[in-house]
Amino acid sequence: MCIMASCLSPNWSVFDIDQSQTLQMAVQVDHARSQPLAIRGGGSKTFYGRQTPACDLLDLGGHRGIIDYAPNELFITLRAGTSLQALEAQLAEAGQMLPFEPPHFGPAATIGGTLACGFSGPSRPYAGSARDTVLGMRILNGQGEILRFGGQVMKNVAGYDVSRLMVGALGTLGVLLEVSLKVLPRPDSTVTLVRPMDPVTAVQRMNHWAGQPLPLSATAYDGEHLYIRLSGTGSAVRAAQTRLGGERLPDAEAAAFWVTLREQRHVFFQGDAPLWRLAVAPATPPLPLGDQILIEWGGGQRWLRGARDATALRQLAAEHGGHATLFRGGDRRGEVFHPLTPPLLAMQQRLKAAFDRRAILNSGRLYATL
Amino acid sequence: MPASPDRTALLVELQAALSADAVLRSAEDLRPYECDGLSVLRELPLCVVLPTDREGVQAVLQICQRHGVAVVPRGAGTGLSGGARPIRDAVLLSLARLHHIIAIDRENRTARVQPGVRNLAISEAARPLGLYYAPDPSSQIACSIGGNVAENSGGVHCLKYGLTVHNLLELDVLTATGETLRIGSQALDSPGYDLLALMTGSEGLLGVVTECTVRLLPVPEHVLVLLAAFSSVEAAAESVSAIIAAGIIPAGLEMMDRLAIEAAEDFVHAGYPRDAAAILLCELDGPAVELEELVREVETLLQRYGARAIRIAEDAATRLLLWKGRKAAFPAVGRLAPDYYCMDGTIPRQRLAEVLGRITAWSAEYGLRVANVFHAGDGNLHPLILYDANAEGQLHAAEEFGRRILELCVAVGGSVTGEHGVGVEKLDSMCVQFNAAELAQLHRIKHAFDPEGRLNPGKAVPSLHRCAELGAMHVHHGQLPFPELERF
Numbered sequence: 003m004c005i006m007a008s009c010l011s012p013n014w015s016v017f018d019i020d021q022s023q024t025l026q027m028a029v030q031v032d033h034a035r036s037q038p039l040a041i042r043g044g045g046s047k048t049f050y051g052r053q054t055p056a057c058d059l060l061d062l063g064g065h066r067g068i069i070d071y072a073p074n075e076l077f078i079t080l081r082a083g084t085s086l087q088a089l090e091a092q093l094a095e096a097g098q099m100l101p102f103e104p105p106h107f108g109p110a111a112t113i114g115g116t117l118a119c120g121f122s123g124p125s126r127p128y129a130g131s132a133r134d135t136v137l138g139m140r141i142l143n144g145q146g147e148i149l150r151f152g153g154q155v156m157k158n159v160a161g162y163d164v165s166r167l168m169v170g171a172l173g174t175l176g177v178l179l180e181v182s183l184k185v186l187p188r189p190d191s192t193v194t195l196v197r198p199m200d201p202v203t204a205v206q207r208m209n210h211w212a213g214q215p216l217p218l219s220a221t222a223y224d225g226e227h228l229y230i231r232l233s234g235t236g237s238a239v240r241a242a243q244t245r246l247g248g249e250r251l252p253d254a255e256a257a258a259f260w261v262t263l264r265e266q267r268h269v270f271f272q273g274d275a276p277l278w279r280l281a282v283a284p285a286t287p288p289l290p291l292g293d294q295i296l297i298e299w300g301g302g303q304r305w306l307r308g309a310r311d312a313t314a315l316r317q318l319a320a321e322h323g324g325h326a327t328l329f330r331g332g333d334r335r336g337e338v339f340h341p342l343t344p345p346l347l348a349m350q351q352r353l354k355a356a357f358d359r360r361a362i363l364n365s366g367r368l369y370a371t372l
Numbered sequence: 373m374p375a376s377p378d379r380t381a382l383l384v385e386l387q388a389a390l391s392a393d394a395v396l397r398s399a400e401d402l403r404p405y406e407c408d409g410l411s412v413l414r415e416l417p418l419c420v421v422l423p424t425d426r427e428g429v430q431a432v433l434q435i436c437q438r439h440g441v442a443v444v445p446r447g448a449g450t451g452l453s454g455g456a457r458p459i460r461d462a463v464l465l466s467l468a469r470l471h472h473i474i475a476i477d478r479e480n481r482t483a484r485v486q487p488g489v490r491n492l493a494i495s496e497a498a499r500p501l502g503l504y505y506a507p508d509p510s511s512q513i514a515c516s517i518g519g520n521v522a523e524n525s526g527g528v529h530c531l532k533y534g535l536t537v538h539n540l541l542e543l544d545v546l547t548a549t550g551e552t553l554r555i556g557s558q559a560l561d562s563p564g565y566d567l568l569a570l571m572t573g574s575e576g577l578l579g580v581v582t583e584c585t586v587r588l589l590p591v592p593e594h595v596l597v598l599l600a601a602f603s604s605v606e607a608a609a610e611s612v613s614a615i616i617a618a619g620i621i622p623a624g625l626e627m628m629d630r631l632a633i634e635a636a637e638d639f640v641h642a643g644y645p646r647d648a649a650a651i652l653l654c655e656l657d658g659p660a661v662e663l664e665e666l667v668r669e670v671e672t673l674l675q676r677y678g679a680r681a682i683r684i685a686e687d688a689a690t691r692l693l694l695w696k697g698r699k700a701a702f703p704a705v706g707r708l709a710p711d712y713y714c715m716d717g718t719i720p721r722q723r724l725a726e727v728l729g730r731i732t733a734w735s736a737e738y739g740l741r742v743a744n745v746f747h748a749g750d751g752n753l754h755p756l757i758l759y760d761a762n763a764e765g766q767l768h769a770a771e772e773f774g775r776r777i778l779e780l781c782v783a784v785g786g787s788v789t790g791e792h793g794v795g796v797e798k799l800d801s802m803c804v805q806f807n808a809a810e811l812a813q814l815h816r817i818k819h820a821f822d823p824e825g826r827l828n829p830g831k832a833v834p835s836l837h838r839c840a841e842l843g844a845m846h847v848h849h850g851q852l853p854f855p856e857l858e859r860f
Contacts, residue, residue, distance in 0.1 A: 154786075160805050170561070234662065242659070281562075282559050302560045324558060346555075
């Protein structure tokens with residue numbers, strides 16, 4: 003079937019285009035034939051999730067454009083295929099930003115793909131997640147119905163929160179067509195401090211400081227040094243800087259450090275060894291997993307390299323209130339996400355069927371049976 | 373739902389499973405549960421059960437499952453949309469006796485609590501550690517965290533600190549069949565679908581929360597409140613936009629119109645300027661050095677947009693006095709007329725002047741006064757329609773007026789409910805906000821959790837049948853063709 007990708011090159015047009023109807027038709031056709039679809043935005047995150055058999059491609063890359071942006075209302079509405087770069091440039095022009103500082107993982111990254119993966123960057127523990135930012139969505143369900151949930155306002159409790167449910171669902175519940183997001187002003191001042199520290203103290207400090215009224219906006223520990231980013235008004239940042247101490251990184255170097263970390267271009271991420279992500283209760287002391295570890299999110303996100311015993315790793319993460327994901331590399335034909343308890347999996351299977359009865363949308367990308 | 377459950381056998385089983393005082397069945401005992409905060413709608417349930425622990429809740433759900441009886445969960449009963457309103461043939465499940473704070477984790481900054489714990493009690497317990505629970509609905513002294521999860525409650529600080537959904541980490545949930553689900557995690561995310569988002573605000577239709585972990589935040593170093601008076605609501609609204617455009621996110625931003633100001637002033641004497649067309653309350657929090665800068669900036673902006681009198685409250689006593697008028701606005705307005713109908717729509721702030729203009733015109737048309745209280749930071753408008761239920765036709769007029777306001781909210785890009793929920797009150801308005809395919813999708817979600825439809829049936833999401841009938845109603849120029857349908 004030649005619906006999108008094969009007909010239009012990614013740079014086919016510089017103009018914004020609404021392809022909702024074409025995309026809807028494509029899903030309806032494949033629904034009618036029970037033909038599985040693989041949803042693709044910019045193709046920058048194909049490494050993520052489970053490997054699935056080849057199937058029809060539904061390309062969202064051409065469905066782009068900002069529909070409504072009201073800086074004073076702190077929201078933006080845009081088509082899901084809009085590039086993350088274009089979105090961030092537009093926000094920066096108005097002195098605003100996406101609060102969750104998403105990783106791009108490539109210049110072609112789209113906002114739809116970012117939300118479908120549920121990726122958040124260094125600011126996540128202090129400014130909220132990708133999901134927290136969502137105000138509303140227009141989606142296509144598995145039958146090809148266009149449905150709108152949520153809106154452009156902060157408060158909206160009419161109906162179940164379907165739009166936030168889409169975040170992190172890897173497109174298995176619906177094709178994201180349009181999203182409305184909460185945006186925030188960029189801080190006046192940002193300073194990054196660095197201090198040599200042992201891992202136990204680093205985790206303690208990150209959590210101790212998070213319990214104080216400090217303008218923290220990111221923290222990371224690379225095995226030797228603790229990096230602390232402060233963002234806010236100049237006076238608040240200066241006061242916190244004096245209080246926390248440490249060496250101040252030059253601004254350009256600091257900005258580069260956080261981008262490198264966010265985009266996984268830091269030396270830690272180099273090479274082909276499998277990359278594991280552990281999400282745990284943030285104050286969890288350093289875990290006995292060797293020295294190939296990078297800690298982010300105030301202790302809440304821990305990266306690990308190398309082939310590991312998945313079962314043991316998952317058990318360890320669960321003991322500390324969290325879960326483990328095979329983020330990159332390794333065997334992606336098996337389950338890459340933390341196994342769900344049987345009742346939880348059964349519930350999620352029923353939910354999948356509620357949105358996508360014939361299981362045509364990105365099926366198997368998240369779990370083999372979703 | 374079966375029409376006539378075997379009531380006696382059901383009660384015997386419930387009594388056997390719970391303690392003797394945990395099953396209420398006499399009309400006298402049921403009376404306090406006949407409504408929630410939406411007191412116009414009253415009904416006595418089949419019985420009220422008051423389990424004290426998770427096992428008790430599970431037993432109730434399993435027994436009701438066996439008997440095919442519906443269950444209506446209830447927290448503190450402070451909800452304003454009838455979400456906890458009893459159903460005659462259903463068991464009312466009160467979570468009030470699950471009221472223990474299980475643990476406060478200082479290092480991870482979380483509180484693990486049972487659903488019946490009062491919202492404010494969490495912050496009180498965390499305070500010695502310099503922490504608090506951010507969402508603060510106006511009923512926080514009485515409302516329970518389980519109810520907050522069911523309604524996705526906000527509060528005056530949600531522009532900066534978010535709603536309940538932004539401050540939750542983990543839920544223990546029992547489904548309609550009594551099955552246990554642990555949703556979320558102690559980490560910042562969890563694998564699979566984001567059921568935490570789906571459960572939050574689901575109005576007790578998807579599951580019963582038996583325990584939850586909430587995120588605690590550090591208590592801000594310093595707080596101050598500015599009060600500004602304006603000669604027009606437009607100017608007040610523009611000043612709000614200007615503050616946000618300047619890159620300032622206040623902790624709270626509240627607006628009141630003239631009738632609300634007068635009512636509040638008569639009631640609590642907060643010192644509000646009676647001659648103002650609108651007042652704005654702006655709360656700033658943060659480090660003292662930051663507030664020194666911000667307060668000057670905000671003051672300048674307010675003046676630029678025509679604020680006439682600006683008062684700044686730095687000490688706790690003055691701050692509380694300024695907030696007192698706003699927090700007492702509902703009861704204060706309640707003194708102006710025998711009855712009032714509280715609406716809860718959201719609108720993009722830039723449409724405020726237009727929406728208020730239409731409300732003023734309709735107010736004249738219906739001959740009913742309206743006081744407006746507005747969470748200006750997040751676009752949540754509470755028009756309070758004054759009426760007298762004993763005066764011929766006024767209740768009907770107030771309801772119709774209210775429905776038109778909500779339809780207008782949807783038309784300008786907002787929502788029929790910002791924070792009070794749909795319950796039974798806004799079922800008709802849901803037909804305006806969602807089309808048939810969307811409602812069908814919501815019903816399929818419900819079905820995935822509760823295939824028999826026994827958990828809080830008839831609430832939150834209207835049947836397609838109901839909406840179809842309502843569509844017919846519109847065709848008939850407002851004459852109600854189905855008088856047996858609830859109209860509220």
